Amino acid sequence: MGCIHETETDVFAPEKFEQPHQTGDYLIGPQRIAPPAQRPGELLEVQMVDTLVRWWCWKDCNGHQWQTWVDIPQNVLEKSRQTRQEVTLSSWIRNNPNYRIMVEHDAPHIRALAGRLRKMALKSGLNISQTAKMVVQMVQSIPYTLVHPHSHPEMESKEIQKNNLFIRKYHQNPRHTPLSKEPFGGCYAHADPAGVLSPIEFMADFKGDCDTRTVFLYTLLRSMGLKAVVMNGPGHSMLGLPYAPKRPGLPHLLHQGQKYYFVETTVLVRNSRYCGPDIGEVPRNFRAEQWRIVLH
Numbered sequence: 001m002g003c004i005h006e007t008e009t010d011v012f013a014p015e016k017f018e019q020p021h022q023t024g025d026y027l028i029g030p031q032r033i034a035p036p037a038q039r040p041g042e043l044l045e046v047q048m049v050d051t052l053v054r055w056w057c058w059k060d061c062n063g064h065q066w067q068t069w070v071d072i073p074q075n076v077l078e079k080s081r082q083t084r085q086e087v088t089l090s091s092w093i094r095n096n097p098n099y100r101i102m103v104e105h106d107a108p109h110i111r112a113l114a115g116r117l118r119k120m121a122l123k124s125g126l127n128i129s130q131t132a133k134m135v136v137q138m139v140q141s142i143p144y145t146l147v148h149p150h151s152h153p154e155m156e157s158k159e160i161q162k163n164n165l166f167i168r169k170y171h172q173n174p175r176h177t178p179l180s181k182e183p184f185g186g187c188y189a190h191a192d193p194a195g196v197l198s199p200i201e202f203m204a205d206f207k208g209d210c211d212t213r214t215v216f217l218y219t220l221l222r223s224m225g226l227k228a229v230v231m232n233g234p235g236h237s238m239l240g241l242p243y244a245p246k247r248p249g250l251p252h253l254l255h256q257g258q259k260y261y262f263v264e265t266t267v268l269v270r271n272s273r274y275c276g277p278d279i280g281e282v283p284r285n286f287r288a289e290q291w292r293i294v295l296h
Helices: 074-084 100-123 128-140 152-161 166-172 199-205 210-223
Strands: 043-048 051-059 065-073 229-233 236-241 252-255 258-263 292-295
Touching: 051 074, 051 128, 051 199, 065 074, 065 100, 065 128, 065 199, 074 100, 074 199, 100 128, 100 199, 100 210, 128 210, 128 236, 152 166, 199 210, 210 229, 210 236, 229 252, 229 258, 236 252, 252 292
Parallel strands: none
Antiparallel strands: 043 051, 051 065, 229 236, 229 292, 236 258, 252 258
């Protein structure tokens, strides 16, 4: 499956993950005092003059508990929101917004978080694949929020014209109401023009559906020096990682001779027998030929 080739400068540092001390490019930002006894899945925030500080705690599939924070200056958030509103939709390929405009603006402001996560991974002795999974599970553990470009009634009306009722059923599901649910969940309207939020907006609100999450993870992982792509298919977006799953024969796409396996980012299922989805886990009858790499 081919890629969408764009003309761009690489906003990511060429430094390799395995060589973290050869350059001072990666900064972890100002040190923050961790809140006491924060529980996994609990979001805490502190407003400091013109900067929002959010603490997030999550548990990975190995039972390890992680905690970090993000700093979001108000002026950076506002500029990121303005940049997102410049996203354009491809007129010749379905489900292919120009995500790169958001990535180029937001990547420099995500490097502090990338540095902290990388430092945490190195301190814990994680390899590259384990680090990618830790970061993915951080996002998977954040409850899903549907994001669309118009008002709730407008979206339902547009769907009826297409003989589709997904959004209407989502809006009416008691698990998703009220639609303005806080701190996350529900439904986010007027994310125009493409129904996606920028990486900085996701950091600020923790509200996002499939492509908001994949673009955020792409930006974050690339900022950490790890490989990743965004892959879009029928009505959905998934992250692509080159780190071989437990069964390497699973569906994948090729980019520059490298296999990228599909990663679902919108849910983390955890019970006594299973925790995931993991790298490469896709539904039965999944057809990789219906997907393409839209951001690399």
